[in-house]
Amino acid sequence: xxxxYVENNNLELVGKITNEKVFSHEIxxxxxxxxxxxxxxxxxxxxxxxxxxxxxxxKEDELVVDKKVRVKGQFRSYNSYEKEKNRLILxxxxxxxxxxxxxxxxxxxxxxFLSNEVVLVGYICKPPIYRxxxxxxxxxxxxLAVNRAYNKSDYIPCIAWGRNARFCSKMDVGTEVKLIxxxxxxxxxxxxxxxxxxxxxxxxxxxxxxxxxxxxGENETEEKAENE
Numbered sequence: 001x002x003x004x005y006v007e008n009n010n011l012e013l014v015g016k017i018t019n020e021k022v023f024s025h026e027i028x029x030x031x032x033x034x035x036x037x038x039x040x041x042x043x044x045x046x047x048x049x050x051x052x053x054x055x056x057x058x059k060e061d062e063l064v065v066d067k068k069v070r071v072k073g074q075f076r077s078y079n080s081y082e083k084e085k086n087r088l089i090l091x092x093x094x095x096x097x098x099x100x101x102x103x104x105x106x107x108x109x110x111x112x113f114l115s116n117e118v119v120l121v122g123y124i125c126k127p128p129i130y131r132x133x134x135x136x137x138x139x140x141x142x143x144l145a146v147n148r149a150y151n152k153s154d155y156i157p158c159i160a161w162g163r164n165a166r167f168c169s170k171m172d173v174g175t176e177v178k179l180i181x182x183x184x185x186x187x188x189x190x191x192x193x194x195x196x197x198x199x200x201x202x203x204x205x206x207x208x209x210x211x212x213x214x215x216x217g218e219n220e221t222e223e224k225a226e227n228e
Contacts, residue, residue, distance in 0.1 A: 007121065009074040009146045009154065011092060011183065013049060014100075014115040015039035021063045024052060031055045034091070035063060037071065039116045039183075047116065047185045048201070052076075053094040062099055070098040075118050075183060075205065077154045088155060090203040092183070116182040118205055120156060121213065122146035123176050128160075130169035140165035144177070144205075157204040164210050176213040181205040 021033040032054055038046045051071060053063075073095040080089045122144040129141045140160040145153045158179065160168045171177070184206050190198040 007119075009076075009118075009120055009122075009148070011071075011073055011075050011118040012116075013037060013039050013071045013092065013183070015046075015049070015069070017063060017065055017067045017069060018048065019065060021053075033063075037069070037092075041116075041184075047183065049183055049185060049203070050091045051094055052091045053097065057094060057097050068100040070100060072096040074148075075120070075154065075156055076148070077156060088157075090156070117180065118183055119178070119180050120144055120146050120158075120205065121176070121178045122154075122156070124171050124173055125155065127173060128168045128171055130165060138162055138165040140168040142168055142171070144179070157202070158207055159204050160207045160210065164207055167210065178211045178213055179205070179207050180209045181207040 015037045018036045018038045021035045024032045024034045026032070032052055034050060034052050037049050037051050039049055040046050051073075053071075071092060071094050073093045075090065076093045077088055077090050080087045124142055125145040126143045130138070131140075132138055138161065142158050142160065144156045144158055146156055147153055158181065182205065184204060186202045186204065188200055188202055190200050192198065
């Protein structure tokens, strides 16, 4: 059966543009740009998510700072080689953008996941890392390989909590799963060998629900998250 790559990786965000677009690259005469998008959480904080978009999806004067937009697309990764080191770069690849004119009518949803939702189907490609916080909260980090057309794959860091963390900790490399969650940003400091500290931002999917997928592509088991 032919893989449905759209179903493997689809995402929707609602938020505001936070900076002017920046030229990224050009492929076969088609120009691509990047901008950051601020997506609110119920906690009052915002996730700042990078967006990559084709010139075909917008007019020159539409990508305006503080403009509220709805972006649909995929969460993708690519490798960047910096100073002889490989670094995984994550971005939302926009396939559609809607400019929300009546911003006062757009009320933030009652749940974070309604304005920030990503669905991924992929394979565990590294042993999950399970740990507990000093307060006893259970967390598991996993890396999901999501197939894309033309024999490509996106490698998406994900984080699970509570029961989901315990569930993930027992998964073998190669296990196929379907998950629903939200894209989140996290600030951290990178310490270099010379003692300097570089502020960085990490991006990952915070898992809300998780299912095993059997060999026939059917959902086999479901675990619900204990998410904040």
